[in-house]
Amino acid sequence: MSKNHEFYWRRLHSLLGIIPVGLFLVFHLSLNFTATGGEENYNNSIGIMELVPHWLLLIVEWVVIYIPILFHGLYGVFIAFTATSNLQRFGTFRNWMFMLQRISGVFLVIFIAWHIFQTRIQKALGADVDFNMMEEIVANPFMLAFYIVGILAATFHLANGIWSFLVSWGITQSKSSQKVATYVTMIFFVLLSIIGVAAILAFV
Amino acid sequence: MTTAVGTGKTVKMEILRQDTEGGQTRWEKFEVPYRPGMNVISALMAIQQNPVTADGQKTTPVTWDMNCLEEVCGACSMVINGRPRQSCSTLIDQLEQPVRLEPMKTFPVVRDLQVDRSRMFNALKKVKAWVPIDGSYDLGEGPRMPERKRQWAYELSKCMTCGVCMEACPNVSEKASFIGPAPLSQVRLFNTHPTGAMIKDERLNAIMGDGGLANCGNSQNCVAACPKGIPLTTSIAALNRATTVQMFRNFFGSDHMVD
Numbered sequence: 001m002s003k004n005h006e007f008y009w010r011r012l013h014s015l016l017g018i019i020p021v022g023l024f025l026v027f028h029l030s031l032n033f034t035a036t037g038g039e040e041n042y043n044n045s046i047g048i049m050e051l052v053p054h055w056l057l058l059i060v061e062w063v064v065i066y067i068p069i070l071f072h073g074l075y076g077v078f079i080a081f082t083a084t085s086n087l088q089r090f091g092t093f094r095n096w097m098f099m100l101q102r103i104s105g106v107f108l109v110i111f112i113a114w115h116i117f118q119t120r121i122q123k124a125l126g127a128d129v130d131f132n133m134m135e136e137i138v139a140n141p142f143m144l145a146f147y148i149v150g151i152l153a154a155t156f157h158l159a160n161g162i163w164s165f166l167v168s169w170g171i172t173q174s175k176s177s178q179k180v181a182t183y184v185t186m187i188f189f190v191l192l193s194i195i196g197v198a199a200i201l202a203f204v
Numbered sequence: 205m206t207t208a209v210g211t212g213k214t215v216k217m218e219i220l221r222q223d224t225e226g227g228q229t230r231w232e233k234f235e236v237p238y239r240p241g242m243n244v245i246s247a248l249m250a251i252q253q254n255p256v257t258a259d260g261q262k263t264t265p266v267t268w269d270m271n272c273l274e275e276v277c278g279a280c281s282m283v284i285n286g287r288p289r290q291s292c293s294t295l296i297d298q299l300e301q302p303v304r305l306e307p308m309k310t311f312p313v314v315r316d317l318q319v320d321r322s323r324m325f326n327a328l329k330k331v332k333a334w335v336p337i338d339g340s341y342d343l344g345e346g347p348r349m350p351e352r353k354r355q356w357a358y359e360l361s362k363c364m365t366c367g368v369c370m371e372a373c374p375n376v377s378e379k380a381s382f383i384g385p386a387p388l389s390q391v392r393l394f395n396t397h398p399t400g401a402m403i404k405d406e407r408l409n410a411i412m413g414d415g416g417l418a419n420c421g422n423s424q425n426c427v428a429a430c431p432k433g434i435p436l437t438t439s440i441a442a443l444n445r446a447t448t449v450q451m452f453r454n455f456f457g458s459d460h461m462v463d
Binding site: 008010090092098173174 | 374412425437443
């Protein structure tokens with residue numbers, strides 16, 4: 001990393017977390033939610049992807065998903081490991097959120113790597129990504145638990161990430177606006193978690 | 205100083221000792237005569253008079269920094285029962301015993317409770333935390349500062365570079381280069397001053413370098429710990445907005461000057 005550009009890398013990290021990674025998460029979980037309408041409903045909705053030409057899908061995947069997530073994840077791990085926890089001395093709400101953001105982030109790097117291996121890479125190797133595939137994955141109770149924790153980590157990380165995005169870009173400055181942002185982002189966390197967990201449970 | 209009051213009570217203390225910079229640390233227990241209204245410094249002075257541990261072993265006097273004794277210089281900060289604060293304004297009566305004293309380890313420990321806060325002073329130089337008024341001729345009077353603004357800026361000017369916010373911050377440590385909350389808030393203070401604002405772009409660009417403003421992780425411990433009640437996190441958020449504008453101005457702006 002070139003000298004004296006840390007500010008821009010950090011701002012880029014903050015921005016990419018929302019656009020496109022955060023938007024992608026909302027889109028992804030919403031699409032998964034169609035599984036609550038049954039196997040056929042889900043297969044139909046993800047079938048829309050098949051209509052997109054393969055080369056275009058690959059470009060979109062790399063530009064909108066893989067590269068931003070890779071940068072956000074790897075730079076985020078660097079950020080997480082430069083922090084020193086002091087929750088014993090400062091057990092405040094914000095300090096907890098600070099640590100949880102880092103813990104959930106590091107966990108997500110592991111979870112997402114596994115998730116991509118289990119679905120996207122298998123597809124590249126010839127497997128079909130459909131209702132059946134997920135059904136087989138979550139038939140294992142450990143995998144189901146791993147996925148639920150992964151989904152909750154992702155929804156939390158995004159919700160709290162929106163809160164820090166608002167501070168980091170100087171949108172919420174006052175104490176009261178930051179407080180309101182806390183409530184709004186936590187409601188968002190709960191709603192998105194319901195969508196995400198309901199979706200994974202639909203495969204059980 | 206004598207212990208003439210003779211209350212018969214004692215104060216139990218535990219102090220993290222360290223003889224040299226980077227040397228081994230050890231806990232030592234002390235028991236000093238209690239006097240009403242004692243602060244942590246007067247307890248340390250009692251140890252200095254009679255450097256004997258609680259189990260009767262002779263030891264070296266404990267060293268610490270102090271100066272004003274009225275919580276305005278910031279020199280006597282240390283970690284008292286887990287919280288960084290000033291030892292002059294911390295009263296023994298309000299503490300649980302044993303009173304545990306440690307140096308603020310986010311700074312290099314010089315000896316015992318003495319730390320080297322140089323990184324804070326260097327940071328103030330880096331961000332030009334002053335109002336530049338020197339010239340080769342008389343620059344005359346500067347612009348007037350609105351009274352309400354002055355009153356508000358006074359709150360930010362209470363910073364005494366004590367280092368408590370640095371100790372409380374999870375992102376300030378030897379393994380991280382973060383400049384820390386105190387110098388950042390000073391940027392806001394001097395960018396508020398009408399004459400100081402004449403170089404506000406230089407200050408903003410200084411905190412947009414490595415280890416600058418963007419390394420804040422929003423744990424908000426600083427504002428909880430600050431003994432002067434300085435709105436450090438509001439300062440940081442305000443600077444976040446100012447640097448967002450400065451970032452675009454640097455790239456898209458027709459020139460890089462102030463205003």
